[in-house]
Amino acid sequence: MSSTVGSLTRQTTPGADTGPIAVAYAPSKTFLNPVTVQYAKELRDTNILINAGCPGFCATDLNGFRGVRTPQQGAAIAIRLATLPDDGPTGGFFDDAGVVPW
Numbered sequence: 001m002s003s004t005v006g007s008l009t010r011q012t013t014p015g016a017d018t019g020p021i022a023v024a025y026a027p028s029k030t031f032l033n034p035v036t037v038q039y040a041k042e043l044r045d046t047n048i049l050i051n052a053g054c055p056g057f058c059a060t061d062l063n064g065f066r067g068v069r070t071p072q073q074g075a076a077i078a079i080r081l082a083t084l085p086d087d088g089p090t091g092g093f094f095d096d097a098g099v100v101p102w
């Protein structure tokens with residue numbers, strides 16, 4: 001489970017809403033994204049799909065329940081990625097709106 005705060009594209013797009021500065025958390029997600037790609041490459045010839053997902057800003061322990069989405073809404077992307085068809089994408093980054101730029 002990644003986060004759009006790990007998207008270097010979003011972080012470097014002027015005017016994009018990327019939340020508060022988080023010098024540990026955001027880079028940890030940025031790092032997770034290419035790890036996702038490497039696993040996808042390693043497992044390309046198997047029936048295992050490897051993707052990163054972002055649940056959106058959800059009210060959980062992580063943020064003192066300040067998130068604007070419910071945990072149930074946040075879980076939707078995990079369920080979608082866990083139930084992709086065999087010919088679904090691998091090595092991608094997604095949220096409820098679709099593809100997230102790396």
Ligand SMILES: NC(=O)c1ccc[n+]([C@@H]2O[C@H](COP(=O)([O-])OP(=O)(O)OC[C@H]3O[C@@H](n4cnc5c(N)ncnc54)[C@H](OP(=O)(O)O)[C@@H]3O)[C@@H](O)[C@H]2O)c1
Pocket residue numbers: 001002003004054055056057058059060061062063067
């Ligand atoms: N909430 C958001 O707005 C948001 C946005 C983008 C991405 N995310 C990502 O979504 C994921 C879930 O976030 P969350 O908001 O649900 O966080 P959370 O409320 O802090 O919950 C984290 C969960 O991970 C478990 N956990 C932590 N360390 C663990 C370990 N070493 N081994 C096994 N389980 C461990 C915790 O278990 P215990 O309860 O037993 O400690 C807890 O159930 C995270 O990767 C987060 O970065 C969250």
